[in-house]
Amino acid sequence: MVSRRRVEPREERTSRPVGREVLCFQEAATMADTPSNDDDILDAPDRGSAEELLDAGGQDEIGAMRHSTAHVLAEAVLDLFPGTKLGIGPAIADGFYYDFDLPRPLTPDDLESIETRMHESMAADHRFVRKEIALDDARAVAEGQGQIYKVEILDDLAARAIAGGDLPPVTSFYEHGPFSDLCKGPHVESTGRIGPFKLLSVAGAYWRGDEKRPMLQRVYGTVWGSQEELDQYLWRRAEAKKRDHRRLGVQLDLFSFHDVSPGSAFWHPKGQRVWRTLEAAMRELQERRGYEEISTPILVHKKLWQQSGHWDLYGDNMFRLETEGQEFSLKPMNCPESTIVYRSRLRSYRDLPIRYNEYGRLHRNERSGTLSGLTRVRQFIQDDAHIYVRPDQLAAEIEALLGEVREAYSWFGLEPRFAFATKPDKALGDPALWERAEALIRGALDSAGANYVVKPKDGTFYAPKIDIYIDDALGREWQMATIQVDLVMLPERFDLTYIDEAGQPQRPIAIHRAIYGSLERFIGILVEHFAGAFPLWVAPVQAVVIPIADRHVDAARELAAVMRARGLRVEVDASDGRMQNKIRVAQEQKVPYMMVLGDREIEARTASPRTRAGEQEPAEGWEKLATRLATMAAARRPD
RNA sequence: GCCGACAUAGCUCAGCGGUAGAGCAGCUGUUUCGUAAACAGCAGGUCCUCGGUUCAAAUCCGAGUGUCGGCUCCA
Numbered sequence: 243m244v245s246r247r248r249v250e251p252r253e254e255r256t257s258r259p260v261g262r263e264v265l266c267f268q269e270a271a272t273m274a275d276t277p278s279n280d281d282d283i284l285d286a287p288d289r290g291s292a293e294e295l296l297d298a299g300g301q302d303e304i305g306a307m308r309h310s311t312a313h314v315l316a317e318a319v320l321d322l323f324p325g326t327k328l329g330i331g332p333a334i335a336d337g338f339y340y341d342f343d344l345p346r347p348l349t350p351d352d353l354e355s356i357e358t359r360m361h362e363s364m365a366a367d368h369r370f371v372r373k374e375i376a377l378d379d380a381r382a383v384a385e386g387q388g389q390i391y392k393v394e395i396l397d398d399l400a401a402r403a404i405a406g407g408d409l410p411p412v413t414s415f416y417e418h419g420p421f422s423d424l425c426k427g428p429h430v431e432s433t434g435r436i437g438p439f440k441l442l443s444v445a446g447a448y449w450r451g452d453e454k455r456p457m458l459q460r461v462y463g464t465v466w467g468s469q470e471e472l473d474q475y476l477w478r479r480a481e482a483k484k485r486d487h488r489r490l491g492v493q494l495d496l497f498s499f500h501d502v503s504p505g506s507a508f509w510h511p512k513g514q515r516v517w518r519t520l521e522a523a524m525r526e527l528q529e530r531r532g533y534e535e536i537s538t539p540i541l542v543h544k545k546l547w548q549q550s551g552h553w554d555l556y557g558d559n560m561f562r563l564e565t566e567g568q569e570f571s572l573k574p575m576n577c578p579e580s581t582i583v584y585r586s587r588l589r590s591y592r593d594l595p596i597r598y599n600e601y602g603r604l605h606r607n608e609r610s611g612t613l614s615g616l617t618r619v620r621q622f623i624q625d626d627a628h629i630y631v632r633p634d635q636l637a638a639e640i641e642a643l644l645g646e647v648r649e650a651y652s653w654f655g656l657e658p659r660f661a662f663a664t665k666p667d668k669a670l671g672d673p674a675l676w677e678r679a680e681a682l683i684r685g686a687l688d689s690a691g692a693n694y695v696v697k698p699k700d701g702t703f704y705a706p707k708i709d710i711y712i713d714d715a716l717g718r719e720w721q722m723a724t725i726q727v728d729l730v731m732l733p734e735r736f737d738l739t740y741i742d743e744a745g746q747p748q749r750p751i752a753i754h755r756a757i758y759g760s761l762e763r764f765i766g767i768l769v770e771h772f773a774g775a776f777p778l779w780v781a782p783v784q785a786v787v788i789p790i791a792d793r794h795v796d797a798a799r800e801l802a803a804v805m806r807a808r809g810l811r812v813e814v815d816a817s818d819g820r821m822q823n824k825i826r827v828a829q830e831q832k833v834p835y836m837m838v839l840g841d842r843e844i845e846a847r848t849a850s851p852r853t854r855a856g857e858q859e860p861a862e863g864w865e866k867l868a869t870r871l872a873t874m875a876a877a878r879r880p881d
Numbered sequence: 882g883c884c885g886a887c888a889u890a891g892c893u894c895a896g897c898g899g900u901a902g903a904g905c906a907g908c909u910g911u912u913u914c915g916u917a918a919a920c921a922g923c924a925g926g927u928c929c930u931c932g933g934u935u936c937a938a939a940u941c942c943g944a945g946u947g948u949c950g951g952c953u954c955c956a
Contacts (some may be wrong), residue, residue, distance in 0.1 A: 444884095504948090618955090
């Protein structure tokens with residue numbers, strides 16, 4: 243079933259505030275989010291209409307309040323910093339922002355005084371009054387006030403009105419107290435109706451998102467209907483900070499970053515154990531599903547990238563180097579090289595599908611400002627695979643892939659959601675091929691019964707794709723897996739063929755797929771999702787044996803050996819500390835099971851595991867216990 | 882890359898012109914303990930790097946690097 247409703251950005255939850263949801267001004271809204279070159283995926287006959295575009299977040303009450311708070315923020319800033327030029331101030335998920343061109347950078351102290359000033363405005367309970375005004379008059383007013391950004395918006399509005407003839411040459415202002423702002427509304431009745439709020443941060447933001455335009459200062463804030471909701475939101479933020487994988491990565495000794503290689507993780511033994519466990523699980527799935535693993539060079543001559551199209555379209559993101567007058571690049575993707583293996587001999591229609599998986603080390607030269615822990619890196623490894631199929635096999639293969647996604651995510655208790663991303667503006671290949679690929683994907687999604695949304699123009703430059711999203715334990719959305727159906731880059735550019743029943747060469751279709759995506763990123767997300775308390779099967783240390791006194795250490799080592807013989811990852815805490823302290827340490831390391839060993843247990847050769855949840859399980863014989871835990875771990879359950 | 886902030890012991894942080902501190906971790910000793918922190922002592926730092934101002938710089942200024950919050954980009 244095709245989701246024919248317009249993809250509604252408001253429904254997207256993201257892990258950070260994204261200011262594109264709802265915008266105050268027509269042009270801003272148009273620029274930010276409206277697909278201009280639509281196809282039948284979208285059914286929005288009224289898209290572009292003034293009514294829709296001007297809706298400033300007031301579709302619901304809380305949106306109207308957030309937007310109203312942005313106005314009060316602007317009032318306060320204008321009051322405290324005369325001469326401030328206003329940008330735009332929309333409602334966003336969980337709050338609002340306003341962009342300002344200020345005489346000097348804002349500090350955290352400024353936020354406090356701005357908040358104070360805002361409280362005054364709210365106490366005064368100014369009414370929000372809507373004023374209709376002719377565009378020309380509005381422009382004159384804005385110009386008189388030196389509000390150059392508003393003038394720009396009004397000029398654009400006027401241009402559209404003239405060009406389209408469908409806009410009344412009238413616009414609206416909203417006034418409250420001394421403040422007036424170009425705005426469609428709606429707003430709450432008065433400033434006194436605004437709930438508890440808090441200003442959160444200041445950040446730079448280009449005017450209209452264009453890096454060639456001036457950088458404005460964006461103030462982010464949050465506002466809620468009740469103190470309780472505000473507190474809950476702030477708690478969620480604090481909780482997210484506690485779960486931050488960069489923080490837990492240090493605490494749990496999983497990985498570190500160093501300035502000798504910005505954007506690339508150093509994996510410590512425990513992190514590497516997590517890594518290898520995930521990799522082994524995926525390899526097991528892949529072998530079971532008919533994949534064959536390959537391995538290709540990291541350092542590759544530019545002619546390969548010229549052939550694939552990366553050199554032109556992706557070159558800025560590639561690390562290049564030169565030797566003996568020849569230019570090479572570190573590979574940013576595995577795909578072009580998989581074709582070399584494919585082409586190493588003639589392929590028959592009977593050979594397909596061919597499924598090559600590869601855990602290749604990739605380098606992408608991400609801009610320095612975008613690097614962020616494990617979620618945005620310059621070096622990473624994907625659980626990557628390239629599948630070559632006949633056209634008649636495509637639908638079945640995609641269905642199988644959707645099944646793989648569901649299986650793999652069930653190991654972590656994650657629910658995948660699907661999004662179908664179509665042709666971007668900057669794309670390779672014949673538009674007819676794109677149309678065909680998109681139709682095939684939609685058909686496969688439908689027959690797999692997948693529930694999905696459509697993301698227009700969000701495909702890669704060589705393929706439409708299915709992106710898979712999950713919501714983590716804090717309700718944050720993450721993009722994870724991707725399935726890309728490539729009729730262009732690999733098959734056409736590398737002239738791939740197979741010989742059909744009639745002895746004629748035919749073009750295969752290539753599918754690029756990664757289910758974890760980058761292992762780095764996936765582990766980072768898992769750390770945050772589980773707050774570091776990995777499921778038993780993933781935990782770097784699955785159990786710690788805790789001898790009560792020194793005389794119990796030998797027995798503890800024996801028990802550990804019994805458990806290791808069952809493939810469990812077990813450590814013995816033979817330190818000088820007291821048992822209580824050893825428990826505390828294991829607890830802080832989020833070790834799933836602790837086995838306290840004293841005279842009683844050793845006598846009976848039993849142990850009673852304490853879980854990290856603080857539960858005490860009944861005593862069990864060593865062999866039985868080891869077998870039980872090993873069975874649980876092998877089941878790959880999400881707890 | 883751009884805007885802003887930050888960078889002090891392994892970790893978390895204090896000090897903010899007079900030459901470096903705490904807690905935890907580590908080491909040593911005492912303790913041998915029954916389900917989330919035993920006690921004592923010791924050791925540990927080119928205060929990110931380079932340059933400048935100053936009698937004197939961790940502290941003020943500039944540049945660089947890295948990190949963080951965003952913008953932008955994004956397979």
